[in-house]
Amino acid sequence: MMKGHRSWVFENKPVIVSTATVGGPFEANGKLADDFDLLHEDLWLGEDSYEKAHKVLFEEAFFKAMEKAGIEKEKVQFIIAGDLINQITPSSFAARTIGAPYLGVFGACSTSMEGLALSAFIVNYGGAQYVLTGAASHNTAVEKQFRYPTEYGGQKPPTAQWTVTGAGVALLSNQGNGPRVTAATIGRVVDMGLTDPFNMGGAMAPAAVDTIEAHLRDLQIDPSYYDMIVTGDLGHIGREVSLDLMKKNGLSIEDERYQDCGLMIYREGQPVLSGGSGAGCSATVVYGHLLNRMKRGELKRILVVATGALLSPLTFQQNETIPCIAHAVAIEYGGDDI
Amino acid sequence: MANEKRKNLTPVQQEYHLFEKERETKRPLFKNCVRAFLVGGLICVIGQAVSYFYMYFFDFTEQTVGNPTVATMVFISMILTGIGVYDRIAQFAGAGSAVPVTGFGNAVISAAIEHRTEGFVLGVGANMFKLAGSVILFGTFAAFVVALVKTILIQWGGLG
Numbered sequence: 001m002m003k004g005h006r007s008w009v010f011e012n013k014p015v016i017v018s019t020a021t022v023g024g025p026f027e028a029n030g031k032l033a034d035d036f037d038l039l040h041e042d043l044w045l046g047e048d049s050y051e052k053a054h055k056v057l058f059e060e061a062f063f064k065a066m067e068k069a070g071i072e073k074e075k076v077q078f079i080i081a082g083d084l085i086n087q088i089t090p091s092s093f094a095a096r097t098i099g100a101p102y103l104g105v106f107g108a109c110s111t112s113m114e115g116l117a118l119s120a121f122i123v124n125y126g127g128a129q130y131v132l133t134g135a136a137s138h139n140t141a142v143e144k145q146f147r148y149p150t151e152y153g154g155q156k157p158p159t160a161q162w163t164v165t166g167a168g169v170a171l172l173s174n175q176g177n178g179p180r181v182t183a184a185t186i187g188r189v190v191d192m193g194l195t196d197p198f199n200m201g202g203a204m205a206p207a208a209v210d211t212i213e214a215h216l217r218d219l220q221i222d223p224s225y226y227d228m229i230v231t232g233d234l235g236h237i238g239r240e241v242s243l244d245l246m247k248k249n250g251l252s253i254e255d256e257r258y259q260d261c262g263l264m265i266y267r268e269g270q271p272v273l274s275g276g277s278g279a280g281c282s283a284t285v286v287y288g289h290l291l292n293r294m295k296r297g298e299l300k301r302i303l304v305v306a307t308g309a310l311l312s313p314l315t316f317q318q319n320e321t322i323p324c325i326a327h328a329v330a331i332e333y334g335g336d337d338i
Numbered sequence: 339m340a341n342e343k344r345k346n347l348t349p350v351q352q353e354y355h356l357f358e359k360e361r362e363t364k365r366p367l368f369k370n371c372v373r374a375f376l377v378g379g380l381i382c383v384i385g386q387a388v389s390y391f392y393m394y395f396f397d398f399t400e401q402t403v404g405n406p407t408v409a410t411m412v413f414i415s416m417i418l419t420g421i422g423v424y425d426r427i428a429q430f431a432g433a434g435s436a437v438p439v440t441g442f443g444n445a446v447i448s449a450a451i452e453h454r455t456e457g458f459v460l461g462v463g464a465n466m467f468k469l470a471g472s473v474i475l476f477g478t479f480a481a482f483v484v485a486l487v488k489t490i491l492i493q494w495g496g497l498g
Binding site: 001048049050051144148149150151152153154155156157158159191192193194199202205206236237240243245248271273 | 350351365432
């Protein structure tokens with residue numbers, strides 16, 4: 001059901017019956033290594049190109065999610081997935097392996113929640129029984145595409161972020177047990193005129209604030225309704241900027257209630273500068289770590305606000321500013337009203 | 339950010355720019371300069387040592403030692419790039435490892451490695467000078483302009 005200007009409330013509360021997360025070597029050394037289903041110690045994953053390795057990340061996550069739910073791939077009615085590579089080939093190629101009807105989506109690093117919101121919408125209205133959704137990124141494949149060659153010695157500023165190597169996938173269904181998707185708010189494209197591709201957090205912060213405020217306004221709830229409001233990959237700078245921006249707009253969220261996936265995934269001391277980023281960042285942290293915490297009863301309601309910077313290397317070179325977007329999805333587990 | 343770009347922004351965007359700038363982690367300029375000086379200097383010291391090596395053990399003079407020295411330095415840079423160390427040195431050193439000829443070598447070699455998966459012709463061949471190409475183009479052009487100026491001054495200005 002549409003609520004407010006751009007939010008959906010899912011009366012049937014689609015269930016996340018299973019999730020799967022796959023990570024790379026850098027994530028294996030990170031803080032959340034235990035929450036990954038599968039970790040690789042080699043960035044190549046035994047393939048002969050990073051792009052193929054990227055596809056394999058996705059395939060493994062898809063198969064793992066189906067295995068955990070105990071369903072065959074023939075039962076999956078739709079796949080909604082995306083990534084950061086040109087023409088989202090890793091997602092499409094992984095979907096080819098599964099063979100289910102597929103919708104490729106692109107929302108840069110917000111793809112995870114864009115996919116989850118759409119999947120929940122489809123399941124909620126009886127459009128499918130099982131929908132697989134996910135997002136992935138591969139550090140070197142993404143670096144190659146958006147920045148310089150991976151071995152090039154260019155010094156990155158402290159505002160830069162580290163692209164996560166990982167895939168996070170969720171299987172949604174209209175029945176079963178697990179965390180439930182209760183609402184979603186679709187983001188607008190917000191462009192505050194920033195142009196530095198090494199400062200995505202600063203560029204994306206206004207988009208996150210816009211979506212969070214819209215969500216709370218549409219659903220007429222207070223930030224304290226959620227145990228945690230978690231952004232996708234704002235990093236140190238984006239988190240601080242967005243927190244101050246909300247304060248300025250008269251919305252106060254306690255510091256500890258407002259977290260960022262990009263700051264959760266790595267350990268202090270890993271050379272990630274401002275934090276983690278990439279489509280796989282929010283996907284792996286939410287579908288791994290956060291849902292595990294929900295299942296342990298530590299969190300009952302969370303709002304995931306995945307943020308994405310909708311630029312390409314071409315638009316940056318042509319001096320265009322960086323348009324950003326954020327999609328929010330509310331996930332609840334074991335709350336009073338279920 | 340250039341002021342010129344900022345002029346095209348709306349007042350709201352300009353306000354956000356300032357708001358964001360205040361909260362941005364600044365580049366540690368002084369620290370970067372010191373590191374660049376130390377690492378860049380160290381690379382030059384190694385280069386000098388290589389020069390002396392060629393002059394002492396082989397038949398090179400101070401005028402002719404440049405070529406084998408540069409070749410050796412680029413070779414070392416290639417090895418370090420290949421084993422994935424050069425980019426880590428660069429994150430520490432910044433301009434210190436980018437400005438010397440080793441940085442130029444790294445720019446060429448890293449691009450060649452990166453695009454190996456697309457084949458030798460369309461991958462390595464087409465992309466090898468992706469980063470270094472502009473250095474070659476504008477370096478050659480700048481040399482041409484300087485030579486032209488020098489020639490004009492010698493011919494008509496009575497220089498030299």
